[in-house]
Amino acid sequence: MRLTPLLRVCLAVALGALLSACSSSTTSTATSTAPGSGGTIEIGVDLPISGADAAIGVPTQNGAVLAIEEANKNGFTGGVFKLESSLLDDAVQGVHDPAAGAQNVKTFIADSAVLAMVGPFNSNVAKSEIPLTDDAGLAQISPSNTNDGLTVGPDAKNLRTAHPDTNTYFRVCTKDSRQGGALAQFAQKLGFKKVFIIDDNETYGKGLADTFEAAYKGLGGTVLGHEHITANQQDFKALLTKVQSTAPDAVFFGGNTSTGGGLLRRQMGDVGMSATPFVGGDGISDTAEFVKEAGAMANNVYYSFAAPDADKLPSAKAFVQAYKARFNSDVGPYSAPAFAAAQIIIAAIEKAVKDDGGKMPTRADVLKNIAATNDFPTPIGKIGFDANGDTTAPMLTLKKMLAGGKTETVAQITLK
């Protein structure tokens, strides 16, 4: 029972937070914990940080962690509260898992010190999390979810049945309808007249492949076929033999490296498709993992990600330097968006604390401030959210993977 005093403190803090949360949501005159006594405010971070997804998940998490550390260094809420991160992993057996994501969100919701969360990384995980955060009124900002159905259309409505009128889900990256459209234009520009489309049948992968297909056909391209692979598939040779027989200019893949993208590309070499280019979205932007899985075939691969290239952006220079100094590694495609997401949450919490006279803010206050975000300066530009929770400053980067794990930025597009 050595932990008892510590536990008691934790309980007291939690209870205090809970009381203040209850009181301010019902009446504004209720008493609360003494100001200045401090306490801990947490930001939940739910990302896939193990297995094949770690290559992209960990740099993303680092972005959020860096923002939280900098906030503490810069005197978060004037030193009244201490800001901490609660880092959870939604990968099971190395691949992002919607059930694990939902469990993590439940953990955040149960912890009253968590006022908002960053994540998730993958759209199918978001689908299982949004109903929970919507029900609990916990704000979440995703650095990387691109599926359209998360914010717009009937799909989005179905995710918000508990509180259809409020939105708790935001994202700082753009949507697949934009990403798929840009990739379709890009494919046209590269001279790919006919492509074969393969996707991983997940929310993100299939959604991206479908938007790409529609946009590509709209631009006059020929789609030779559209196939779906299944989870944990090891053998793609029969499928690729079929693809090869249609003689495509390129193969488009909607999905992640971890859901088959890397192995699919590797086996293209085995069936004699080494010369055929491979085009994908941000799901294969985890180049380190892609190179590991695809081997020598990680070459002549085009991919995009739904955020600006931090290395190329003047506004992200300070961030990139701080990131390299702190983690001793290069930034990932979604490190800067995660940093921006955490920054927005931190600013919302600080404003809530200030408005409330130094008291522990409620989740509702934080949510309200996040929703009102407008022209907020971040490394990836001035960000605001529309009524659906989508960013008002969408950007897209197109890159090419070259031999030996090198990449080059082909284009950086500001979508308006």
Add this chain to the structure above:
Amino acid sequence: MDLFLQQLVNGLSLGGIYALIALGYTMIYGIIELINFAHGDVYTLGTFFSLAILTLLGVTGIVTGPLLVVVVIVTMLGAMILCGLTGVVIERLAYRRLRNAPRLAPLITAIGMSFILENLMQYWHGPSPIPFPQVIPNPDVHLGAVTIATKQILVVVLAIGLMIVLRAFVYRTKLGQAMRATAQDRDAAQLMGIDINTTIALTFLIGSALAGAAGFVSGVYYGSTWFFNGFGAGLKAFTAAVLGGIGNLTGAMLGGFLIGLIEAMTTQLISDQWSNVVVFSVLVLVLIFRPSGLLGESLPAKV
């Protein structure tokens, strides 16, 4: 037509791997009527062992000439021996004491063993796919428009070759006779002076060694492995064993090749995502009309 033949080659190669795993499944079921769910993971372990041996030998890329034969034989035999021993240890630790328990107990234990192996492998190499060196050079054989890779020939030849050796062992040697006797009636076999513990351990040794061979071939064939591969492959191999008639060696082989072919043809003619549906539909149909599989059930019935 060329495309059909090319898919035939793809299907046979995939089927060869299933067949090698199915042989072990069917042997172990034949002797103690246990569906050894850990068998698929022993197969993945075979790839992991092969990778470790290749790393020890310092092989990271293509090997040519007589050295290639040495490397292939050393690696494969090494993986077979290590997997065989793993199988024996699993039997000794997890199954032997449950031999007379209700049948559900060893079944659940087998699933538990499967999880243990998967997690050990995850601990060993992490949970993401790992590259496997391209040992065998690729002078493809061209028959008209059909391309056959050396690796594909290796898979098929190995699967058929090992099946023939295994059949000869089971039907022509004293130890094989002991295995068949144990499968038929354990108590009677014991009364006749057969050491059934040794015989069952031997069955696990051989069955798991075959999985080890399959693991090596799979690593070479796909150029990568993942700790979770055994789950899917094991399920398909088990299906192959049931399809051919569980306990029947030739049946396991036939089932393996058949499933590989069905998968490849479904992908070509319908769609990749339907291949599992078609495989299991065929299984259901076969079991409805021939409940004991295509070639009939279990060793004892054939003695």
